[in-house]
Amino acid sequence: MSSQGRILKDKIAHKVMLAFVWLTIILLLVIALGLFIKAWPLFKTVSISDLLFSTTWVPYEGKFGMLSFIISTFWVTGVATVIAVPLCLLCAIYLSEYANKKVIAWVSPLIDILAGIPSVIFGIWGVIVIVPFVRDILAPMFGVSSTGYSILAGGIVLSIMVFPIVIYVLLEVFKTVPEDLRNAALSLGANKWIMIRKVLLRKAGPGIISAIVLGFSRALGETLAVLMVVGNVVDLPSNPLEAGYPLPAMIANNYGELLSIPMYDSALMLCALVLFVIVVFFNIIARIILRRIEKKIS
Amino acid sequence: MTAKLKMSQSDAACAEGSICINNLNVYYGDRHALKNININLPTRSITAIIGPSGCGKTTLLKCFNRLIDSVDDITVTGQVLVDGDDIFAPEAEVTDIRKRMGLLSQRPYPLPMSIYENVAFGPKLHGVKEKSKLNEIVEHYLKEASLWDEVKDRLNTPASRLSIGQQQRLCLARGLAVEPDIILGDEPTSALDPISSHHIEQKFLELKKEYTIVVVTHILRQARRIADYLIFMYMGEIVEHGPAKEILENPKEKRTQEYVKGIIS
Amino acid sequence: MKRYKIEEKVFNVLMKVATGIILLSLIWILATIVYKGLPYMSWDMVSRTPQGGFYMGKEGGVLNAIVGSLYLAGGSTILALFISLPVVLYLNVYRRKKSAFSTFIRSSLDILWGIPSIVYGAFGFTLMLLFGLKTSLLAGIITLTLLIIPIMIRAMDEVMLTIPKGLFEASYSLGATRFETATKVAIRKTLPGIVTAILISFGRAVGDAASVLFTAGFTDNIPTSLSQPAASLPLAIFFQLGTPVPEVQGRAYASALILTLLILAISLSSRYFTKRYLKNKI
Structure with a gap:
């Protein structure tokens, strides 16, 4: 040619x-x-404030207050974050600072596999294991009766689903703390733990936050697994042992009646839009922090 | 023939296979990496660019085939004439420029394909299709790079399986196969063992009969062994240039003296 | 100093416990699925479609869902590859230099990557209404394609970023154009990595339910054209679990086992290619 x-x-x-x-x-x-x-x-x-800040959800009457769904979403995600963050942080510090190569060679493929497991599998496991656990053990401990299908069950299942992403991002963030800085701390006589507390965690602070935010925003949109264990009751939840109805579950659950009630499809699309906006917002924050860190290094 | 015309205008020394540089300036962001470079490189001989690390040797070399283009945040002003054509002119086609120059980099980068395909890669791009012709080319240039005897029985194995020294000779064969006029070497022996280095140096000494060769090196002894012409650079400037013997034995500038004696490095 | 020593010991234990919990949860999930699903596994499950009264506990299997999932995932993976590859090559060959534009592209992809699949599902649904499509294999494939594009691009981008600059320079110095360098050198260099990216995306497409819920529909038959609805394994599991009949719930467990095995097979083969990629790296 x-x-x-x-x-x-x-x-x-x-x-x-x-x-x-x-x-x-x-x-x-x-x-x-x-x-x-x-x-x-x-x-x-309908006015926007009625849509976003009312809890009255009666589609037949054209009332589409989504507040209880939004609150539920944050409840479930919050519970998941509270469970996942300490575990992931400990695990990531262990893998990046203490674990030897052999351990890492075993652990990292398993975390990869966990990341690949479909939502519905988590859901079915939640129904079989977590729901009875909440119903028979956790709820009686607090002197409450619960069906087990609850925000807590959703949060537990969800926390496992976000383990991989939070750990990945944390490991990436820890990698960005320069070896020299660690060695400097160690050569000044600090033992490894002091180095981790005073250097690693401090230097990686913003990165840790962004890892959490990324995990959080991943959890916000998780649908099927949560839908299967969370109870799906339209009500403003007051504690994690009650049932909830997060946005994604609500959208997924009602697609069947989508076209039978006037404005219902609009309402569901609005729910999707609200979810989109929330997730994109958190994502942007996390990415900005991460980009800053990357820039600082290069 | 326009090349000839331009040649007479700009500089009599700008013959075929020569590189003439006029007022070349390069900036990395705000950093002035090459300052007012003006020089004509002699044809059919080996020019070595020497100087302490970070002095702009490699930057200068990368201007000759415009690999400098792919560096982040770069600004280039001035002229580099190759065979009389300004390669930084807006209408210049980068692919055509690069075809005229073979490159040996600091460490060999074999293409992710077989030994045979590595050598045939360039000719195939430039339109050679017949299998018999390609076979001829591959054999010829592998012999030219003194690699043929070592690989003739395994031409279809991945090039990455060769030793580093063999890989570098493969890169030489690959570069020669596009029939360039000029060979550029960016510290081409720095990753090699002494025997492979010797191989490459010997090859350069043979090749200079037909090619213009420009080598960046930080090994003064290497420059002494192979260079006909020397350029000494310091902090982005050409401090001194001239026939190798003169520069090495009778440097005029103080900085060159210090470098040649090993005081600055 | 002593306080730190004690603290370190305590945290060391905690770290190992945390790592243990995380691994245990995976093993627990897999064990539960195997334990519950195995008793209901049968040749019928993987070789037959649902027969009459299947959802009341009568005969049949979930072949419709298995084939449906493979169609959906296969179609969307191929479509996504056609879009992802040019984007990745653009980013890594044509725009190798760091620039505001390439940062912008990567940031946008990161954000797309974070969008939940239910939102893609809802969006797919609006597209369907716009084009007058019914729930169908085609609509499902399109929606899944959108979902996996960012996943595929990211995975490919990561491997392409590892190509050393010297290799590009070697190709250019032989007079290759950027396009020739992209197709003849960059792709070949990262082929195992590209295969891994394709497998990861395929796995995601097989496992995703929320995006096909609105768009692909569900059917007991194996679709014979793009305009027919298609079943998928995750939805089959979801629907079967929702029935009150214990036999059908058992089949949900067996279907979950099938899906899990499928995902594990994909995951293992992608690990194999990653290993090969690492080996080929010079």
């Missing part, structure tokens, strides 16, 4: 690839826009 032809091919390929890049980036906007357009009719009849 002539060199002109090859160069032309190169230039065409450049343009085509760039087009695909834009296509992918624009997807983000298109998703938001698509959901917004579908939710739009609702804004005309």
Whole structure:
């Protein structure tokens, strides 16, 4: 082939690839826009504050207050975060500072496998194991009767689902703390634990926060597993042993009646949009922190 | 033939296979990495660029085939004429420029394919299709790089299985197979054992009869062994240049004297 | 100093316990699925579609869901590959230099990666309404494609970033264009890594339920065209578990076992390719 032809091919390929890049980036906007357009009719009849800050959810009467779903979402995610963060932090410190190669060679593939397990499997396990555990052991401990299908059950299952991502990000963050800095601390006579507390955790502070935020936002949108164990009762939950009804579960559970009630599809799309906005918001925060850290290093 | 025309305009020394540099400046962000470089490199001989690390040797070399383009945050001003064509001119085609120059980098980077395909890669890109022709090319250039006898029975094994020294000679064969006029070497022996280094140096001494060779090196003894012409750089400037013998035995500049004696390195 | 020594010992134990809990939860999940599912496993489960009265405990299997899942995942993986590969090559060959634009692209992809699959599902649903599509294999494939594009791009991007700059320079210095370098050198260099990325995406597509819930529908038949609805394993599990019949619930466990084995097989083979990739790295 002539060199002109090859160069032309190169230039065409450049343009085509760039087009695909834009296509992918624009997807983000298109998703938001698509959901917004579908939710739009609702804004005309119901005020935004009624939608976001009311707990009255009676689709037949056209009342679509989503507050209890939003609160439920944060409850479940909060419980999951509270359980997952200390465990993941301890595990990540162990893997990055103490564990020898052999242990890591065993542990990291297992965490990979955990990351690959589908949501529905977690859900079925939750139904078989966690729900009875909450019903028969945890609830009586607090002197409450519970069916077991509760925010706590959802939170426990969810916490296991976010282990891998939180650990991955934490390990990445710990890797960014320069070896020199650790050695400097160690050569000043600090033992390993002091080094971890005074140098590693302090230096990695923002990164740890971003790992938590990323895990949190992953948990926000998890659907099927939570749906299967959380109880799905439309009510403002007051404690984790009660049933809840997070946004993703609500969207998934009601798709069947989507087109039978007026405005119902708009309401569900609005729920999806709200979820989208919340997740994107937290994601952006976490990514900004991580990018800052990366920049500092390079 | 336009090349010839330009040649007469710019500089009589800019013959075929030569590199002429006019007022070349390179900035990495705010850092002034190359300052006002003006020099004509002699053809059909070995030019060595020497100087302490970080003095801009490699940057200068990378300007010749515009690999400098792929460095983050770079600004280049001035002219580099190769065969009389300004390679930084907006209409210059980077692929055509690079085809005229073979490159040996600090450590060998065999392409992720077989020994045979590594050598055939360039010719195939540039339009050689017949299998028999390709076979000929591969054999010829592997012999040229003194590698043929070691690999002729396993041409289809991945190039990554060769030893580092063999890989570097493969890279040489691969570079020669695109029929360049110029060979650029960026500390080409720095990753090699003494015997492989010797191989490469011997090869350069043979090849200079047909090619213009430019080698960046930080080994003064290597420069002494192979260079016909020397350029001494310091902090982004050319301090002194001239026939190798003169520079090594009678340096005029103080910094060159100090470097040659080993006071600065 | 002594206080720190004690503290270190305590935390050392805690760290090992935490790591133990995390691993134990995985083993517990797998063991539960095997223990509950194995008694209900039968050849019928994987070789037959649901027959009449299947959801009341009568004969049949979940072949419809197995095939449906493979169709959905296979179709979306191929589509996603066609979109991801150009993006990754663009980022790693054409825009190898750090720039505000490449940072922007990667950030956008990171955010897309974080969007929950239920949102993709809802979006897929709005697309369906827009184009007048019914729940179908095609709609499911499109939605899943959107979901796995960021996953695939990220995984490929990671391996491409490990290509040493010198290799690009070697290719360029032989007069190769960027496109030739991308297709003949970069892809070949990272082939095992690319295969791994494809497998990871395929695994995600097989396991995802929330995005196909709205879009692919569910059916007891094996779809014969793109416009027919398609069943999927996660949804089959979900629906079977929702029935009050113990026999059907048992089949949900068996289906969960099938899905888990499928995912494990994908995960193990992707590990194999990753290992090969590491070995080939020079």
